[in-house]
Amino acid sequence: MEPDSKEFDKLQKLLASKEKEKPEEGFFDQFSDQVLTRLEEPAPKPTLWERLNDQVDPLRAAAAIFAAVIGVGVLFALDEGSNMTGTEPEPLGQADEEASAEPLGQEQNTLAGSGLPLNKSKAKPPRILMNPGTGLAPLPAKVDPSFYQDKSASNTVHRPK
Amino acid sequence: MLESTSTVSPAKGGETMPEWNEQEFVSRARKGDMEACDALVRQYQERIYATVYHMTSNHEDAADLAQETFIKAFRKIDKFKGDSSFFTWLYRIAVNSTINFIRSKRRRVILSINQMDEEWDRGEELLGLVSKDTPRQNVDRHELQGMLNAAMQKLSSNHRLVVTLHDVQGVPHEQIGEIMDCNTNTVRTRLHYARKQLQAHLSDYLKP
Numbered sequence: 001m002e003p004d005s006k007e008f009d010k011l012q013k014l015l016a017s018k019e020k021e022k023p024e025e026g027f028f029d030q031f032s033d034q035v036l037t038r039l040e041e042p043a044p045k046p047t048l049w050e051r052l053n054d055q056v057d058p059l060r061a062a063a064a065i066f067a068a069v070i071g072v073g074v075l076f077a078l079d080e081g082s083n084m085t086g087t088e089p090e091p092l093g094q095a096d097e098e099a100s101a102e103p104l105g106q107e108q109n110t111l112a113g114s115g116l117p118l119n120k121s122k123a124k125p126p127r128i129l130m131n132p133g134t135g136l137a138p139l140p141a142k143v144d145p146s147f148y149q150d151k152s153a154s155n156t157v158h159r160p161k
Numbered sequence: 162m163l164e165s166t167s168t169v170s171p172a173k174g175g176e177t178m179p180e181w182n183e184q185e186f187v188s189r190a191r192k193g194d195m196e197a198c199d200a201l202v203r204q205y206q207e208r209i210y211a212t213v214y215h216m217t218s219n220h221e222d223a224a225d226l227a228q229e230t231f232i233k234a235f236r237k238i239d240k241f242k243g244d245s246s247f248f249t250w251l252y253r254i255a256v257n258s259t260i261n262f263i264r265s266k267r268r269r270v271i272l273s274i275n276q277m278d279e280e281w282d283r284g285e286e287l288l289g290l291v292s293k294d295t296p297r298q299n300v301d302r303h304e305l306q307g308m309l310n311a312a313m314q315k316l317s318s319n320h321r322l323v324v325t326l327h328d329v330q331g332v333p334h335e336q337i338g339e340i341m342d343c344n345t346n347t348v349r350t351r352l353h354y355a356r357k358q359l360q361a362h363l364s365d366y367l368k369p
Contacts, residue, residue: 007367011360014309014367015328019211021306023220031210031224032202035231036195043236 187247191238202231205248208330209255215325216259216318218310226262230255245339252340260318305366312362320355327352 181204189197209230214223234241234251241250313321322341326332327348334345334352341348360367 007360007364008356010367011356011363012328014305014363015324015359018215018309018329021214023210023214023224027224028203028206028210031206031228032199035202035228036199038228038232039198039235 183247184243187238187241187243190235198235201247205251206231208248209251211330212252212255212325213259215313215329216256216263216321218314222262222266226255226258229258233258249336249339253342256322256340260322263318308363308366312359315362316355316358320351320358323348323351324355324359328356 183201183204186197186200186204190201206227210223210227213226213230214220217223217226230251233254241247313324316324319341323337326337326340327334332340334348337348338345
């Protein structure tokens with residue numbers, strides 16, 4: 001027999017010998033009476049955790065929590081989507097420029113270094129940049145005709161009269 | 162070894178009852194019949210106590226936990242659906258209570274040794290298992306029992322439980338799987354590692 005298997009055999013016999021360990025004599029004669037006496041006493045009030053444990057099936061509870069998390073996520077996503085459609089289109093890169101324009105360490109909403117408050121209203125690009133030509137009436141230009149006269153040859157200085 | 166519905170009578174000082182029908186006693190206990198409760202306690206008290214004792218290695222703790230197991234079982238007997246035998250269900254309550262107890266009292270481990278049966282009391286058979294060629298050859302029975310219990314306490318609660326149920330009490334792997342809510346292969350693996358650890362802890366005594 002291998003030394004290891006001999007050791008193992010001894011270990012099993014040793015463990016089996018534990019079954020012979022018994023409490024003092026008469027212990028089991030009183031045991032049932034003690035249990036039944038304690039059983040007739042009023043049961044202690046269960047804690048909140050015990051009540052939850054008893055009344056809620058853990059699998060169902062986990063499914064409900066999962067469904068609630070998904071539901072909240074969907075609502076949040078829908079809300080975000082509606083906000084996005086409600087805002088005016090921003091020129092590409094505009095938001096990034098605004099964000100990066102602020103000096104590092106600068107307190108928010110103040111002018112760099114001065115501590116003066118900035119205008120809180122969100123800066124919008126001029127409408128003309130978005131749609132060139134809008135809002136301008138086609139007016140004829142009023143130009144003084146003397147402006148176009150060639151004065152270089154005379155080399156004279158015009159002084160106001 | 163452990164049967165759910167057997168014709169074995171409840172053990173009480175060698176007395177025998179005409180027929181032991183677990184289901185009948187369980188349904189009577191459900192209706193609040195104290196005689197049925199008494200019969201169920203007497204039938205299973207020794208095995209439940211032994212399991213808890215081998216897990217805790219302390220007589221007082223084992224007595225308290227064994228009582229608690231039966232009280233919990235009778236208070237929640239309406240929740241027993243009959244998917245497994247009453248005894249497996251009872252075992253599960255005992256095991257869970259004991260594991261919770263061990264976790265809460267991890268820092269306070271006081272070992273106490275129960276007496277051996279009379280025929281074993283001389284300890285010759287037990288001492289015969291200790292190798293003659295080791296430095297521990299002069300060990301006495303109490304020391305050996307103490308060493309074994311201390312080695313058991315070094316195992317994790319799951320490893321200790323499989324060793325207790327299988328190697329000490331002879332519960333088959335399948336039933337241990339039901340009690341521990343795991344498959345038979347897991348039981349075998351745990352048993353293998355638990356024995357390896359015990360062998361390492363007791364190597365001074367067991368060397369051939």
